[in-house]
Amino acid sequence: PDKIQQLSQEIKQLKAERNAVILSHVYQRPEVQEVADFVGDSLGLSQRAAKTEADVIVFCGVHFMAESAAILSPDRIVLLPEIKAGCPMADMVTVEELRAKKREMPGAVVVCYVNTSAAVKAESDICCTSANAVKVVNSVPEDRPVLFIPDENLGRYVARQTGRKIYLWEGYCNTHEKLLPEDVLAAREAHPEALVLVHPECRPDVIDLADAVASTTGMIRYARESGAKEFIIGTETGILYQFRKQCPGKEFYPASDKLLCPNMKATTLEKVHRALVTLEPRVTVPADIREKALRSLERMLAVT
Numbered sequence: 001p002d003k004i005q006q007l008s009q010e011i012k013q014l015k016a017e018r019n020a021v022i023l024s025h026v027y028q029r030p031e032v033q034e035v036a037d038f039v040g041d042s043l044g045l046s047q048r049a050a051k052t053e054a055d056v057i058v059f060c061g062v063h064f065m066a067e068s069a070a071i072l073s074p075d076r077i078v079l080l081p082e083i084k085a086g087c088p089m090a091d092m093v094t095v096e097e098l099r100a101k102k103r104e105m106p107g108a109v110v111v112c113y114v115n116t117s118a119a120v121k122a123e124s125d126i127c128c129t130s131a132n133a134v135k136v137v138n139s140v141p142e143d144r145p146v147l148f149i150p151d152e153n154l155g156r157y158v159a160r161q162t163g164r165k166i167y168l169w170e171g172y173c174n175t176h177e178k179l180l181p182e183d184v185l186a187a188r189e190a191h192p193e194a195l196v197l198v199h200p201e202c203r204p205d206v207i208d209l210a211d212a213v214a215s216t217t218g219m220i221r222y223a224r225e226s227g228a229k230e231f232i233i234g235t236e237t238g239i240l241y242q243f244r245k246q247c248p249g250k251e252f253y254p255a256s257d258k259l260l261c262p263n264m265k266a267t268t269l270e271k272v273h274r275a276l277v278t279l280e281p282r283v284t285v286p287a288d289i290r291e292k293a294l295r296s297l298e299r300m301l302a303v304t
């Protein structure tokens, strides 16, 4: 604890010296969330990155999130304290695969989940996050087919919510995939009064068991505003820290202890400290890709 305190103190000082802002996803380690200026979901983090006045953005999350920040704020230095923190789902669609699919489906509107590389965003028409995917798909003219990449579970959920025909991609989050219906049923049996909140990256048979399906920030809002006192949480367990912080007096139980994203846990206070000292590792996006990817992100932000 002393070490955490000392590092946190030094990080705050360095942050001021560098005119830096620290953005953290809700899946990060608690001590990392604590040094952040803003903690949120992918959508909130993109919005913050787009309008920050800081010179340096320290992004405590995974690579595609830092890339989005670099696309939206090209004049800032964007640091990803652990450069190897990727998202396996984002790697499930490459530019070549997407181009090939687009050739098979001329006229389709490509809606890409933010969990994709900048190069894939550049090949897409509009981005979405789990918080606005339904709105984004509803913004597509009804006579146009939608190709949704890469999360099959989120795409299927959005198809159900919108009634639209959506062509799906076979991508998935290997953290959320681990949550099984039997885990939810067992948690419900242990906590019969609790409401079940799950992320739309979960399998359809898990989504079917939920009382609410929402993005990470959406889940926290739901718990804050709900009259219920107990909740079973079907998403990465790092979020429990924010639930408990933002909803005192309520109880939160993980739907499964398998819900851990190793990439989200790869960022430590030591690495945040080092990044602020060295101003490395940086995430940059080549100008030609950036311009096209920016269009997809800006279309999303206009709809949201």
Ligand code: 13P
Binding pocket: 040, 041, 042, 043, 115, 129, 130, 131, 173, 199, 201, 214, 215, 216, 217
């Ligand atoms: P949110 O957009 O809900 O923060 O989710 C991001 C993510 O990576 C979920 O696994």
Ligand code: SF4
Binding pocket: 062, 086, 087, 088, 089, 090, 115, 173, 174, 175, 176, 201, 236, 261, 263, 264
């Ligand atoms: Fe990617 Fe899943 Fe980790 Fe989110 S939880 S960053 S989708 S691997």
